[in-house]
Amino acid sequence: MTADREAQVVDQVPKQLFIGGEWRDAASGATFKVEDPSTGAVLCEVADAGVDDAFAALTAADAAQPTWAAHPPRERGEILRRAYELLMARQDELGLLMTLEMGKPLAEAKGEIAYAAEFFRWFAEEAVRIEGGYSVSPDGRSRFLVMRRPAGPAMLITPWNFPMAMGTRKIGPAVAAGCTMVLKPAQQTPLSALALAAVLKEAGLPDGVLSVIPTSDAGGVTEPLLTDGRIRKVSFTGSTAVGRTLLKQSADQVLRTSMELGGNAPFLVFDDADLDAAVEGAMLAKMRNIGEACTAANRIYVQAGVAEEFARRLGERMSALRMGRGTEEGVQVGPLIDARAREKVQGLVDDAVGRGARVLVGGGPGDGAGYFYRPTVLADVPQESRLAHTEIFGPVAPVISFESESEAVAAANDTEYGLVSYLFTRDLGRAFRVSEALETGMVGLNQGIVSNPAAPFGGVKHSGLGREGGRVGIDEFLETKYVGIAGID
Secondary structure, eight states: OOHHHHHHHHHTSOOSEEETTEEEOOTTOOEEEEEOTTTOOEEEEEEOOOHHHHHHHHHHHHHHHHHHHTSOHHHHHHHHHHHHHHHHHTHHHHHHHHHHHHOOOHHHHHHHHHHHHHHHHHHHHHGGGOOOEEEEOTTSSEEEEEEEEEOOSEEEEOOSSSTTHHHHHHHHHHHHHTOOEEEEOOTTOHHHHHHHHHHHHHTTOOTTSEEEOOOSOHHHHHHHHHTTSOOOEEEEESOHHHHHHHHHHHHTTTOEEEEEOOOOEEEEEOTTSOHHHHHHHHHHHHHGGGGOSTTSEEEEEEEHHHHHHHHHHHHHHHHTOOBSOTTSTTOOBOOOSSHHHHHHHHHHHHHHHHTTOEEEEOOSBOSSSSOOBOOEEEESOOTTSGGGTSOOOSSEEEEEEESSHHHHHHHHHOSSEESEEEEEOSOHHHHHHHHHHSOSSEEEESOSOOOOTTSOBOOEETTEESOBSTTTGGGGGEEEEEEEEEOOO
16 A cells, blocks of 8 residues: 555545535634554644534534425435445545554455445435334224334434444434434544545535534533533443443433443353354454454453363464554554553553463564554453453453353353353353343354344443444434324214
């Protein structure tokens, strides 16, 4: 990949705010820098939204809401279908853009573009399937008419780790339902969101339906919107700590909220499992997105009889991964998002080693520029280590042995989080027992990836509220209205 090609891809993305269908500078004229995490170099600067810009975006969304809600469902779906086709046609350039601002290997970034596009294709089909109902009251004296209506202007807040897919996973159902939107992307990765706005405008999305406001002051910009009274729906993906804050800010206006928050995913391997399949599943669940995923395997529990062999095989696979800048041929592990992320991962590893864990592979940062951390496998990790209770968000696989099924389930559920868990066994009865006992919103049974646009994604406990994707995904952006009709005599 040439430097000229990289510069071309960055240059063609608008760097302004997208408000009311127009590209404009921040009212203050402020900008902030976007960094390449593989080198630490500055890629570009983008407009830095302030409160005035946020209110301009909200005003545009509020003004467009009545007309957009009345827009024919088929045409809303057609806009999403056209946007799907544009994303797929530009998979190479959008994947490169993502690699440059986020760091993931190019092949994985291109895979995310395809995954992101699927949300538009899925919800293009759901737009025309919004249904209501008609029934007779139990006493026969009246009729019940039930209809679904758009919830209203929505605030969408997306993270840096999946900068395109988390945008489409929220925008898709909002467009299909007839909601207008204000999108605030993560400060580290605004370019993918701005490119997505350009795609949707080209696909025919009417002005004002979507505004995109990158900012370096997330809290200062979002809180005034949530307390304004015109926003009626909030959809957030990010940390549990920030989610709690947003829930508090949403309380006064009693806003509908969807919260996809932190994870601490247990990965259970029983001694009757296909060990090759379990290792492959662990590689997928751990190393997708460099381990920077809420669905990443965070605690790998392996039954004692196969724990040593599993750790050895996993270590061999992890040590064979090629680390480097995501644009380079054959690279499988890119950098972490920033210096703070790398320091956090190193602190968790140091704590575990200090408590008796053994480093089988890795255990430290990479050499040279960028925020690289070596793929790491730790054996004999004690349950009291911070690794067992903290979302790692990096390429570190802690292996913890267990004796019995009940012990494994108890350890897996010993967390405030409940997003996803993974289970490998060839015993059908155990598969059902453990799947039912695990306190998570999703379970990967003999597979290391659960995310799919056609399936409901979301967690329980402190991992969130609501679901994204699947047939229920559009429900988060719809209100139910009941009309009672006097009986017909």
